[in-house]
Structures are given as C-alpha cells and as structure tokens.
Amino acid sequence: MQPAVVAASRNFVCIRLLTYENKSEYDFMEGLLGVSPGTLPNTVFCILAPDGKTQLVRAGRGPRHGFSGARSMADGLRRIALRYPARTGQARPLPLVRPVDLALNVAASDNRPLIVTVASDPRQLAVLQQQVQQLAWNPRFIGQFIYSSTQRQAALKPLAGAEPDAAILIVEPGAFGITGKVVAQLTLPTSPATMATAFTAALDAFVPSRKDHNRHIEMGYQLGIEWTTVVPESDRQSVRAKARFKARFQSRR
Known part of the structure; x- marks a missing residue:
C-alpha cells in the first residue's frame, strides 16, 4: 500500500470485510454491488x-474503478474527507475480529501476531479492550497485530500455552491458522507500560513465515486442512480455480 493512501485513509473509518464469515454483512455487500x-x-x-448508504465512490471489486492510481486515490480521499470533517474527541475503536478461531486464521493469512483479550465478565472485558485500544492506535503498533476477544475459555483451545488466569494473550499463529502458540501473556492487574513492553517484545521477535502460495495449498490438502466459511463461497472465478487446483492435486495422488 502506498504511504500517501495510508495517510489519507486515517480520516476514514476503514472496515475489513469478513465477506463469507458474516451473513448480514454478506447481504449488505450484495445490496451495495447490486x-x-x-x-x-x-x-x-x-x-x-x-449515513452508511450514500455511495461516494461506486461499489466494485476494488478501488481501480474509482481511481486511476495511488496518487489519484490519495487525492480523492483527501477531497472526500474535507466534505465530512470528523467530530473531535471520538476514540477510535479496537479493530476486533471475532470469534477467536477466525481471528487466528486471519492472523495466519496476514502473517501478523494475534492479541486476544480474555475475561468472563463483560464489563471487565470492555475495560481490557479499552486498555489495548489505547495502544493499538499508537504509531508503533498500527497495523502490526490482529485483535480478538472472548469471554469463553473454550475459545482458547487452539492456543497452545494459554493459562487460565491470562487476561491478554499474544499469539504466534500457525502456518494454516488453525492453531497458535502463546508467546506472552499478561494477568491482571497490568499497566499500559507493561503492555507496551510486551507488545514491543513480541513484535520484535515475530518472524513472518514465508509461504509459496501453491505449495501452501497443496500441503493443506495433504494434511486434510480446508477452511469452511459460514456462508458458502460464491465468487465463481475463485470457486472454479480452487476446484481445478484440487482436481490436479488429487490426480497426482
């Protein structure tokens, strides 16, 4: 992503779509695209x-239909932002992906570590999320982690090393996003300084895995790993491509 586009996007609420993992979002996106x-x-x-309804840039598969390039997009974003000045004093929310198993899969796909906040009490969980939120938008950490939260200890089952009293877990995702290894965990009470130190150490130690796309998919088939989405995938081109790849793999067995 071009730095000018990233800088201009700071004036927008940017939403990462779950697409096939959320039925209501799926239906909304169909309506936008028509x-x-x-x-x-x-x-x-x-x-x-x-208003969440008026399209300022027409919906499509990507930004290319609305902008000729990165410079055009950055300029366009700045012009749009001037028309809708932000309210002052509004805190930016923590960009959560839920449930935890989906966040783990996203973290593996993005090659980023995962931070999970855990508390059975919803009020305590909200406080934890607020503490993490204050660090998430620090320039040091923006875009560096995937975030999730849960009230259920059972949701932590894929995370090796998770302790029952941990309130904040920092996780290194496995290659296929179905398991993860806890590399650091914090219990309550904790402080922003302690959290920042743990986040920095985990980030400095994290080594993104190198994946060959075709080899990675083939290995997944060999291990019997295949992700099933909440809504069946409906991108015809993608579905056909996956079917062809799987057929080639099975023909070589």
Whole structure:
C-alpha cells in the first residue's frame, strides 16, 4: 500500500470485510454491488457517506474503478474527507475480529501476531479492550497485530500455552491458522507500560513465515486442512480455480 493512501485513509473509518464469515454483512455487500443473491465476489470496495448508504465512490471489486492510481486515490480521499470533517474527541475503536478461531486464521493469512483479550465478565472485558485500544492506535503498533476477544475459555483451545488466569494473550499463529502458540501473556492487574513492553517484545521477535502460495495449498490438502466459511463461497472465478487446483492435486495422488 502506498504511504500517501495510508495517510489519507486515517480520516476514514476503514472496515475489513469478513465477506463469507458474516451473513448480514454478506447481504449488505450484495445490496451495495447490486448483484443477484448468492453471487457475491470475494472482494468489495466502496466509500460510503456517514449515513452508511450514500455511495461516494461506486461499489466494485476494488478501488481501480474509482481511481486511476495511488496518487489519484490519495487525492480523492483527501477531497472526500474535507466534505465530512470528523467530530473531535471520538476514540477510535479496537479493530476486533471475532470469534477467536477466525481471528487466528486471519492472523495466519496476514502473517501478523494475534492479541486476544480474555475475561468472563463483560464489563471487565470492555475495560481490557479499552486498555489495548489505547495502544493499538499508537504509531508503533498500527497495523502490526490482529485483535480478538472472548469471554469463553473454550475459545482458547487452539492456543497452545494459554493459562487460565491470562487476561491478554499474544499469539504466534500457525502456518494454516488453525492453531497458535502463546508467546506472552499478561494477568491482571497490568499497566499500559507493561503492555507496551510486551507488545514491543513480541513484535520484535515475530518472524513472518514465508509461504509459496501453491505449495501452501497443496500441503493443506495433504494434511486434510480446508477452511469452511459460514456462508458458502460464491465468487465463481475463485470457486472454479480452487476446484481445478484440487482436481490436479488429487490426480497426482
């Protein structure tokens, strides 16, 4: 991503779509694109006004239909932002991916460590999230972690090394995003300084895995690993490509 685009995007609420992992979002995206039910592609881009309805940049598969390039996009974002000045004093929310198993899969796909906040009491969980939120938007940590939260200890089952009294877990995702290894965990009470030290140490120690796309998929088939989405994938081109790849793999067995 171009730095000018990233800088301009700071004036927007940027939403990472779950696409096939959330039915209500799936339906909303179909409405934006104006496609037939059950045909949503696997990428969608749109810029909406604060009313959540008015399309300022028409919905499509990506930003290329609205902008000729990175410079055009950065300029366009700045112009749009001037039309909708932000309210002052509003805290940016923690960008959560839930449930934990989905966040683990996203972390593996993005090659980023995962931070999970854990508390059975919803009020305590909200306090934890607020503490992490204050660090998440620090320039040192922006875009460096995937975040999730849970009230259920059972949700931590894929995370090797998770202690029952841990309130904040820092996790290194496995290659296929179905398991993870806890590399640091904090119990309560904790402090922003302690959290920042732990986040920095985990980030400095994290080594993104190198993956060959085709080899990675083939290894997943060999191990019997295949992710099932909440909503069946409906991007026809992607579905056909996966079917061809799987058929080639099975023909060599």
